[in-house]
Amino acid sequence: MRLLLINPNMTQTMTDSLAQVARSVAGPEVAITALTASKGFPYIASRAEAQIAGGIVLEMIAAHQQEADAVIIAAFGDPGLIAARELFDLPVIGMAEAAVMSAAMLGERFAIVTFSPHMARWYADSVRLTGLNSRFTGVRCPDTPPNSVANVATELRNELIALAAKATDTDGADVVILGGAPLAGLAPQIADSTSGILVDPIAAATAQAIALASLKPCFRNRNAPPAAKTSTGLEPELTAHIAGENR
Known part of the structure; x- marks a missing residue:
């Protein structure tokens, strides 16, 4: 199993800490690729910053989706989570949502x-x-x-x-x-x-990512997927995905 851990913050040491926890939960049979945002903010600390980071998350997923069975958005406010689930045909897990769902259990x-x-x-x-x-x-x-x-x-x-x-x-x-x-x-x-x-939260998100990927959900018949359309100024992989080239 392959998990893609995306840190939309630009701080590499933060990514390293998140990945360490994720790998301790996942064990050696799960490969985790951890990515750090190359633009945006050193640390996302507001709803406005999260809104900007959400687009960066979508670009990062679009560029690496073929390498993963599930994606973890490794920022507690879950920037881009709802949009990512709308666009990509694989489980996408947010740290905050995963933590809340786990706490409720x-x-x-x-x-x-x-x-x-x-x-x-x-x-x-x-x-x-x-x-x-x-x-x-x-x-x-x-x-x-x-x-x-x-x-x-x-x-x-x-x-x-x-x-x-x-x-x-x-x-x-x-x-x-x-x-x-x-x-x-x-x-x-x-x-x-x-x-x-x-x-x-990152431990909860990792456990839930493994569980959802193990369920092998089928996304082919999802309800009302976004229509393919052209766009301008986005990263090439996201432009292609929105245009329907990878779907």
């Missing part, structure tokens, strides 16, 4: 803990899109954003543990999602220091 109520207030409303939107908002207790985050996302998992470790405790003990969540690509791999490190169940 692990407990009755769930929360998100992240490292910046800038992402709180955006992440709450991601939950609403899943239809599981009635089981969502909210987003817990620090009052001020960090100066850099490079080492937030280490520098804010104690604060994140405290926020997870508030999410469970005060808000009543059974499951806590650690939201944001820079927190990849943190969940197992702090699991013994928090109450409730922790979910690592």
